[in-house]
Amino acid sequence: MLYFVSMLKTRLALLLLASIACSVSASAQQTDSLKKDSIKIDTAQINKLRINSRPNSIPTRVRSIQLQREQIPVNLLDYKVNYWKKVITFGLNFSQSAFTNNYSAGGVNSVALGTNFIYHTEYNKAPFSYVSELNLTYGVAKNKGQGKRKTNDRIYFDNKLASQLSKHWYLFGALTFESQFDKGFNYTDLGNGTFSAQQISNFMAPGYLTESLGFEYKPAAFFDLRLGTGTARQTFVLDDSVRKVNDYGVGQNHTVKNDLAFQMVALFDKDLMKNIHLNARYALFIPYGESPKFITHRIDAVLSARVNRLINVTINGTMLYDQHTSKDAQATEGLALGMLYRFP
Numbered sequence: 001m002l003y004f005v006s007m008l009k010t011r012l013a014l015l016l017l018a019s020i021a022c023s024v025s026a027s028a029q030q031t032d033s034l035k036k037d038s039i040k041i042d043t044a045q046i047n048k049l050r051i052n053s054r055p056n057s058i059p060t061r062v063r064s065i066q067l068q069r070e071q072i073p074v075n076l077l078d079y080k081v082n083y084w085k086k087v088i089t090f091g092l093n094f095s096q097s098a099f100t101n102n103y104s105a106g107g108v109n110s111v112a113l114g115t116n117f118i119y120h121t122e123y124n125k126a127p128f129s130y131v132s133e134l135n136l137t138y139g140v141a142k143n144k145g146q147g148k149r150k151t152n153d154r155i156y157f158d159n160k161l162a163s164q165l166s167k168h169w170y171l172f173g174a175l176t177f178e179s180q181f182d183k184g185f186n187y188t189d190l191g192n193g194t195f196s197a198q199q200i201s202n203f204m205a206p207g208y209l210t211e212s213l214g215f216e217y218k219p220a221a222f223f224d225l226r227l228g229t230g231t232a233r234q235t236f237v238l239d240d241s242v243r244k245v246n247d248y249g250v251g252q253n254h255t256v257k258n259d260l261a262f263q264m265v266a267l268f269d270k271d272l273m274k275n276i277h278l279n280a281r282y283a284l285f286i287p288y289g290e291s292p293k294f295i296t297h298r299i300d301a302v303l304s305a306r307v308n309r310l311i312n313v314t315i316n317g318t319m320l321y322d323q324h325t326s327k328d329a330q331a332t333e334g335l336a337l338g339m340l341y342r343f344p
Contacts, residue, residue: 083125091116091314093139093338114139114152114336127164133157138181139334145193152334153180160226162216170216172226179207179236198245205239206248206325212263222270228263233285235259235324249294249324261287275306297321304340312340 093114099107116137123130139152155178162172184201212228235257237243237250250257264284271277278301285296302316317333 083123085122085124087118087120088343089116089118089120089340091312091338091340093314093336095336108146109144110141112139112141112151114334114338129162129164129170131158131160131162136181146195149187150182150184152332153182153184155179155181160216165215168217168219170218172212172214172216174210174212174226174228176210176212177208178210179204199239199241200245202239202242205237205242206250207236207238209234209236210263214263222268224265224267226263226265226267228265231261231263231285233259233261233263246325259287260289261285277304277306278302279304294323296324306340310339310341311337313337314340 091114093112093116095112096110097107098109114137117135119132119134121132133156135154135156137152137154139150140148141151142148157177158174159176160172160174162170164170180201181203183199185197186200188196188198190196210231210233212226212231214226214228214230217225217227235248235250236255237248238255243250243252243255247254248257263286266282268278268280280299280301283296283298285298286292287294297320299319300317302314304315305313307313314336315334316336318331320330322330
């Protein structure tokens, strides 16, 4: 009987433990189910909030941007415009040679000096322009037993005032003066080292004053062509001794001659290379009412090569055809090595 009771208590105890375990397991499963449902509900609400939410709940107002130009005034109170351009060029050439009395190859002691001064100024303020150039050249040489002799001599002063008509054409008026500084002689070798000298020129013998009015064509800065349809030139021979040898078309009893003519002047002034510069001028003078044989041609050219800042090699030449001065064409040429200073 006791054994039966003991077995019954044991079975009741096991049954109680099994029921407790089942209840605990069911409670845990219910809790997990509730957690999952709550998570699903929260996720749906969050997604709904994300869909319906706006980045900025404050209302904004969008305006279009418009760009436009504005003229800003600039005051140049501290600046001045200079319409003038000035250039000064000065050249000096010197050569010397000496020989002893017993030098086998022979030779004559000599000294030569040449100078050149150019003053060029320009004024440009559209539509007007003014150009002025003063060119002074003088050279002398002295050989032993021969005295001083002139090698180069020229005064050239040119002034031009122009008004622009179109891109390359101008209406111009020009005034030009030409002469020389010193007396010039023609030497004749009489033999035995003696020479006879005959004076053929002097200051204002001859001298030329030319007034010209016409049109100017300037396609580039280095080229200039003048067509002087209305040109007047006065030729002066104020030295009687010169006029007796050559009156330059003035006449023996006169000192001034007036000519009306057509004149063409072409100017070329450009750097051919970095250190080589060419300046050339061609002048054509056709007098009205005279024979075509009195048409005058003159070419002046200067080719300079710079060795350094001060030392230059210069070749200059002139060719002239003028029946009033000589029946044949005239030419001169010179080669010089010396100092050439340009400012600025």
